[in-house]
Amino acid sequence: MRVLLSSYGSRGDIEPLAALGAGLQSLGAEAIVCAPPEAEFAELLNRAGLPLVPAFSSVRDWVQTAKESGLGLPRLAAVMVAAQFEVMAAAATGCDAIVATGLFPSVAAARAVAETLGIPFVCAVFCPLLLPSPHHPPFEYPGQPHPPGMTDNRALWTFNIEAKQALFGEAVNTHRASIGLPLVDNVRDHIFTRRPWLASDPVLGAWQATDMIDAVQTGAWILPDDRPLPVDLAAFLDAGPPPVYIGFGSMAMSVAGGTPGDAARIAIEAVRAQGHRVILARGWANLAQVDDREDCLAIAEVNQQALFCRVAAVVHHGGAGTTTTAARAGAPQVVVPQVVDQPFWARRVAELGIGAAHDGPVPTLDSLSDALGIALAPETRARATEVAGTIRGDGAMVAARMMIDLIER
Structure with missing residues (x-):
């Protein structure tokens, strides 16, 4: 039994798939992961014992290409759908099912591969707000703002079908036609499917049943991490009271008119003003210490599961993975949300009383x-x-067992 797991996005999209892959392997199945060829993703998947099939481009290269090309989202989507299909079609040879998450055009390519092979396909998401429901509105896409005065959630989700069709319909259908698949007039529901999997924790992000979609909440997909903390970090933790962790993952955090370095400086100053030491995660923005004082240590990627148990608080951007890891560790949180689902996680942290939601993205x-x-x-x-x-x-184990059952039907 062989399953292809596919995602195109940041670490928060890749690590849950690694957890699912590890779960599948523990049940005797084979799993391979198609993901961007960033070095940190390759290291992560290697640690989980999972082979990496490189996606069509690294995330950083794709972001740069998108900026320099000047192409709009529909044209960029067309490039991604075709390129990802080519990669995944080769990787899926001999596979019995595909699970896909990440950027919509990449998931669309995975769906097309599954159709051409006649194998089961599962779309997975990590936040309930991404799925149609009368209990919350959809996100607005660039160039597709919600109609003025439209506030009913069902109506907004109907409009969301039109918005996704306008942005991705031509890219998806042009490619489907080129490989002999029928065209679809509702790309959103075709890609999500009627029964997507929601990989979020029921306490942090509960799903409310609805007639709009038959989502299955599995719980968050968490990859166990038994790596020891680096020697310098362990020594820093042992040398004084618990510090405050500051890390913004793949976000290019900044302040108004400033740079990511300005955001790091403000965060460090705010923590110091509270009388605490600082651990600063460099992240994709390559944040750095602002001086040589011994109360601050800059670190690369480490075992957050071990680290967060030893900090006074976690200041972060509100990714689903970081929010869940901090919550499991019992670490109070400050969420400075930037995009997409991050305001939702910030709000949940505040509603649960386990931290604070910063008002807006600019600290x-x-x-x-x-x-x-x-x-x-x-x-x-x-x-x-x-x-x-x-x-x-x-x-992850709940989802792995579900996948085994789906294939064996």
């Missing part, structure tokens, strides 16, 4: 200090500890 010294004041309060720590015991860790 200032005062705004971040206020949020830190909430996160570092004793009652927030107590609540975070309480909620930590309710966060499930078996989502």
